[in-house]
Structure formats: structure tokens, C-alpha cells
Amino acid sequence: MSYSVSPIPGLRSNDRRGLAFLECTHDADINAKAVFEKLKEKIERDLRTRFDYWIDGYHHDKYYHGWPSDPRYKQCFVFKWRKGKVHHRLYGFLIHPTPLTNPRFQVCILVSHGTKTEEYTDLTELDGAKDLLTNEEVILAVRKAFPETAEG
Amino acid sequence: MIQRRHWTSEDDTAFVHRIAFDFVTQLEKRMEAMSLTQGGLAKKLGVSEGAVSQILNNPQNLTLKTIVAYARALGIKASIVAYDDNDPLNQRGPVNSAIFSTCWENAGKPSDFWSLNDNLRVVSTANVYSVTYHLCPVLSNYVGWSEAWEAMYKNVVETQSVAFAVPVLSKLSLTGGGEAHA
Numbered sequence: 395m396s397y398s399v400s401p402i403p404g405l406r407s408n409d410r411r412g413l414a415f416l417e418c419t420h421d422a423d424i425n426a427k428a429v430f431e432k433l434k435e436k437i438e439r440d441l442r443t444r445f446d447y448w449i450d451g452y453h454h455d456k457y458y459h460g461w462p463s464d465p466r467y468k469q470c471f472v473f474k475w476r477k478g479k480v481h482h483r484l485y486g487f488l489i490h491p492t493p494l495t496n497p498r499f500q501v502c503i504l505v506s507h508g509t510k511t512e513e514y515t516d517l518t519e520l521d522g523a524k525d526l527l528t529n530e531e532v533i534l535a536v537r538k539a540f541p542e543t544a545e546g
Numbered sequence: 547m548i549q550r551r552h553w554t555s556e557d558d559t560a561f562v563h564r565i566a567f568d569f570v571t572q573l574e575k576r577m578e579a580m581s582l583t584q585g586g587l588a589k590k591l592g593v594s595e596g597a598v599s600q601i602l603n604n605p606q607n608l609t610l611k612t613i614v615a616y617a618r619a620l621g622i623k624a625s626i627v628a629y630d631d632n633d634p635l636n637q638r639g640p641v642n643s644a645i646f647s648t649c650w651e652n653a654g655k656p657s658d659f660w661s662l663n664d665n666l667r668v669v670s671t672a673n674v675y676s677v678t679y680h681l682c683p684v685l686s687n688y689v690g691w692s693e694a695w696e697a698m699y700k701n702v703v704e705t706q707s708v709a710f711a712v713p714v715l716s717k718l719s720l721t722g723g724g725e726a727h728a
Contacts, residue, residue: 404553406638436604439563442553446564447571450642454571
């Protein structure tokens with residue numbers, strides 16, 4: 395399988411939310427994990443805090459958000475930070491990997507990194523993340539990483 | 547995917563980073579609610595906008611004095627809370643400080659232990675009424691609705707506690723209320 399899903403070391407899930415990276419052996423655009431691992435300590439910790447916030451259910455659009463009102467991108471998600479004048483984005487998609495044992499458990503699978511100079515997200519950049527949701531190999535990789543269990 | 551250690555266990559600076567970030571997030575939410583810019587906050591503090599930006603973007607070196615100064619400039623206060631969340635190995639990381647402030651607000655913003663206890667009693671009674679309302683239809687399968695309500699109400703008044711359900715159910719059972727009500 396060319397796709398795999400890997401946890402983010404040091405980040406904990408709860409019974410409502412989890413976060414992980416998608417990796418791919420043949421697609422250089424799937425680079426969220428590689429970018430995250432090269433971040434400087436301060437930025438990495440800022441981002442980890444944003445991850446914690448989302449997992450804990452803290453609402454904070456400035457740090458991350460989805461597009462629940464847009465039918466095209468309602469399963470897409472983005473984490474944001476800024477360094478100087480450059481706006482950074484980690485794009486991903488949302489999925490419920492355990493519909494049988496814990497249907498409310500939601501995972502954000504981070505896929506790609508992008509930069510821009512305007513604050514607002516260009517929606518077309520989400521197409522890549524959205525398309526992965528129709529890829530059976532990707533879905534299998536997610537379900538392998540987050541299997542159905544008695545505890546969910 | 548079981549994570550053994552939270553990233554804030556890496557070293558003390560990681561933990562400090564996280565709780566400093568929590569504090570700044572609270573400041574920024576307050577500034578947003580007040581429509582106050584970094585320049586506006588700088589003016590209130592009597593410092594440069596760059597100094598404010600430095601604190602908000604790199605809060606890991608915050609001092610208690612700076613915490614108090616920034617909170618007071620925004621018309622709020624700050625507290626240091628030690629808590630035991632049954633996580634001695636820090637596998638889950640810190641509890642978000644916004645959870646503490648939200649709980650305090652939900653408890654009626656008590657300013658002393660008298661009002662804390664009074665407010666908790668009010669909240670508890672509200673919970674009891676809520677639970678009573680939902681349990682009464684269940685109990686009415688065993689005894690009459692009015693008898694169930696009366697028993698619940700009496701228990702609420704006597705105990706001021708949500709721990710009423712078990713004794714009430716036991717009592718009704720012992721007094722022969724176990725026959726299904728048509």
C-alpha cells in the first residue's frame with residue numbers, strides 16, 4: 395500500500411477526536427508530516443497547542459476551522475499559523491473511522507502544507523484533500539490506524 | 547493509537563509554552579471581544595506595540611508581573627491554579643485554562659466560598675429538578691406519577707442533592723412500589 399496514516403508523537407486523542415498525518419510514497423504533495431517535522435521548536439509547539447485545542451473541542455477559528463456550510467468542502471479542515479507575513483496552512487480532511495463502535499469519533503487527517511500571503515484560504519487548495527476521501531486506499535489506511543474497537 | 551506521553555512532558559519549557567499559549571489565547575479572545583488592537587493594548591500598558599507583539603507571539607517567557615499587567619489592562623484578572631487531574635505522568639497534557647474559567651462562569655462567578663456553596667446549591671437543585679423530570683415517567687411505571695413526584699420533591703428539599711435517586715428508588719422498592727403501573 396502506498397498510503398499510510400501515522401500518529402503525531404506526543405499528541406493524545408480522546409473519545410471524540412484524534413489527529414494524524416497521511417503519508418504517501420509516490421505523491422510529493424502529501425507533505426504535511428515532512429513539513430511538521432522540520433518546524434522550529436517554537437512553531438511546532440504553537441501548532442501542537444492548536445492540535446490540542448481542536449481535540450479538546452475548543453472553538454477557535456483563528457487557529458483552525460472547517461467549512462461545514464460548504465457542501466463541496468464540508469469534510470475539509472485546515473490548521474493555520476503565521477510566520478512574519480507568510481500565512482501557513484496544513485490542509486486535511488475529517489473522517490469518522492469507527493462508525494460501528496464509536497460513530498462520533500472524528501479524526502482529522504493532515505495531508506498537505508501550503509503558504510500564502512493573504513489571510514484567507516483559497517478553497518481550490520482544498521481539492522487535493524477532498525479528492526483523497528474518495529480514494530479507497532486512503533480510507534483503508536485511516537481505518538487501519540484507527541480500527542473499530544470495543545472502546546471506540 | 548495510544549500515546550504514552552503528552553508532548554508537554556518533553557521538558558518543563560514545553561509545559562510552560564503550552565500554558566503561556568493558553569493565557570495569550572485568553573487575552574486575544576478578550577481583545578477581540580473589546581475590538582482592541584495590539585496598538586490599543588500597547589497604549590493602555592504604556593509600552594510599544596512591538597513589545598505587545600513580542601509578548602503575544604512569544605509568550606513563553608511571561609513573568610507573573612507581565613501576566614497581571616496585561617490582564618489588568620484588559621479589565622480582567624488572572625489566577626494561578628494548581629489541580630490534580632489524576633494524570634501524574636502527564637499523558638493527557640494540561641487542562642485548557644479556558645475550561646477553568648468557563649466552569650467558574652457556569653458556577654455563577656463566585657467571589658468567595660459562601661457564594662460558591664450557595665451557587666453550587668442552586669445549580670445542584672436545578673440539576674435535581676431536571677433529573678426528577680426525566681426520571682418521573684420511569685418511576686411512574688412502578689408507582690403513581692404524583693407519588694413519584696412527591697417522593698422526589700421531598701428528597702430534593704431534604705438533601706439539596708442529586709444523590710437522591712438511589713435512596714428514593716430503594717425506598718419505593720422496599721415499600722412495595724415494584725409492581726408495574728398500568
